[in-house]
Structures are given as structure tokens and as C-alpha cells.
Amino acid sequence: MSGLGSTIVILTSIVGVASLLSGITQAGARSDARNFLDGQISEEMFIDAYSSASGAGALASAGQVAIAALTFILMFKMARNLRDLDRSTTWGPPWAIAGWFLPPGVFYVIPWLMFRELWKASEPGLTADSDWRTSGDPVPFSFTLWWVFFGLVPIPLAVVLGVSVVNAGLMATDTRAVATILAEQYWVTLASSVATAIAAVAYVLLIRALVARHRRLTGELATLR
Numbered sequence: 001m002s003g004l005g006s007t008i009v010i011l012t013s014i015v016g017v018a019s020l021l022s023g024i025t026q027a028g029a030r031s032d033a034r035n036f037l038d039g040q041i042s043e044e045m046f047i048d049a050y051s052s053a054s055g056a057g058a059l060a061s062a063g064q065v066a067i068a069a070l071t072f073i074l075m076f077k078m079a080r081n082l083r084d085l086d087r088s089t090t091w092g093p094p095w096a097i098a099g100w101f102l103p104p105g106v107f108y109v110i111p112w113l114m115f116r117e118l119w120k121a122s123e124p125g126l127t128a129d130s131d132w133r134t135s136g137d138p139v140p141f142s143f144t145l146w147w148v149f150f151g152l153v154p155i156p157l158a159v160v161l162g163v164s165v166v167n168a169g170l171m172a173t174d175t176r177a178v179a180t181i182l183a184e185q186y187w188v189t190l191a192s193s194v195a196t197a198i199a200a201v202a203y204v205l206l207i208r209a210l211v212a213r214h215r216r217l218t219g220e221l222a223t224l225r
Contacts, residue, residue, distance in 0.1 A: 005211035016200030023193030
């Protein structure tokens with residue numbers, strides 16, 4: 001459990017840094033986009049500049065895929081451990097995967113609720129007549145901070161970006177459309193990078209706190225099955 005949590009923390013830290021670098025490097029590509037639209041540089045030169053600036057973003061995207069897979073495993077193990085310890089939870093092991101894909105979808109409400117429940121149900125100091133739902137430590141603020149910047153903030157940014165593509169009257173794969181969006185809506189790219197970085201910091205705090213609490217409950221015994 002500790003090794004799994006540590007891997008998630010490391011990958012999440014890399015994604016956070018890569019996201020910030022992506023926002024910074026896109027600033028340089030923005031000037032190239034304007035020069036391309038003004039006819040000052042060729043399409044090939046803009047594509048080269050944009051591809052170079054997109055490297056950090058590609059790294060962040062790949063890291064998020066790996067983090068998602070490891071998070072499924074971590075949540076599944078924790079939920080199973082809690083059931084093995086006779087703590088009746090609302091979100092059982094299957095929800096560790098299904099919850100990320102079921103409605104309301106990209107808002108990630110179910111994972112957020114499950115994380116909160118995993119925290120509460122992992123309370124290690126309960127007596128036989130205590131109720132974990134109402135006893136123990138409050139859920140850390142990092143849980144909600146992660147949800148806000150990972151599940152909520154990206155939605156309006158994606159809408160703005162989509163509207164920009166439509167207003168350009170071009171396909172998103174068209175070079176001029178890419179250049180137009182980058183030149184006119186760079187703030188969306190920057191805001192998205194900052195939001196991802198904040199979500200990464202919150203997620204590191206969330207995972208570290210949750211894993212430590214769950215280990216105290218199980219003593220790392222149930223996690224070996």
C-alpha cells in the first residue's frame with residue numbers, strides 16, 4: 001500500500017511540474033502563432049515551434065493515465081480492506097473503477113465521495129460502539145480542493161476552448177485553427193495548466209494522508225491479499 005501510494009505521489013508531482021512547464025512554453029508558441037497568422041513565418045515553422053512547446057503537455061497527459069490506473073488499484077484495495085474489517089461502506093470495491101466513468105461523469109462526484117468515505121471509514125481509533133460515519137477526524141480540505149480543481153474548474157475552460165474552435169469556423173486539426181486558438185485563447189491554456197498544478201498538489205496531500213491513515217487502520221496486513 002505504501003509503495004503504491006508513493007508511486008502515485010511521485011507521478012502526480014511530475015504531472016504538476018509538467019503542467020506548469022506546458023503553460024510557460026506555450027507562451028513562446030503563442031508569439032509564433034501570431035507570426036504565422038500574420039504571414040511572417042511558414043506553417044512548417046509554426047508546427048515545429050508548437051510541437052516543441054507541446055512536449056511537457058504530452059508528458060503530463062501520459063502521467064495522468066498512469067495515475068488513473070494506479071488510483072483504481074489503490075481505491076479498490078482500500079475499499080476491499082474496509083469490507084474485510086466489517087465496515088459497511090456505501091462505495092464498495094467495484095466503485096473504485098466504475099465511479100470514474102458513471103454519471104455525472106467528468107465532474108468526478110462519485111470518486112470524490114468515495115475518497116471522503118475511505119477517509120472516514122479508515123478511522124483507526126474507534127471503539128466497538130463507535131460509528132465511523134460520525135466519529136473521528138474531519139475530512140481534510142485537500143480532498144475538496146482536489147475535486148474543485150480536477151473535476152469542476154476544467155469544465156468551463158473546456159467549454160470556452162470548444163466555443164473558440166467553433167468560432168474559428170475551422171476543424172481543430174487545421175493548423176490555422178490551432179494557431180488562432182493559441183493566439184487568442186492562451187489564457188485558457190495557462191489557466192488549465194495552473195488548475196492542473198493546483199489539483200496535483202492537492203492530490204499529493206490527499207493520497208499521503210489517506211494512505212497513512214489506512215495503514216494505521218490495517219497495519220498493512222489486509223493489503224497483502
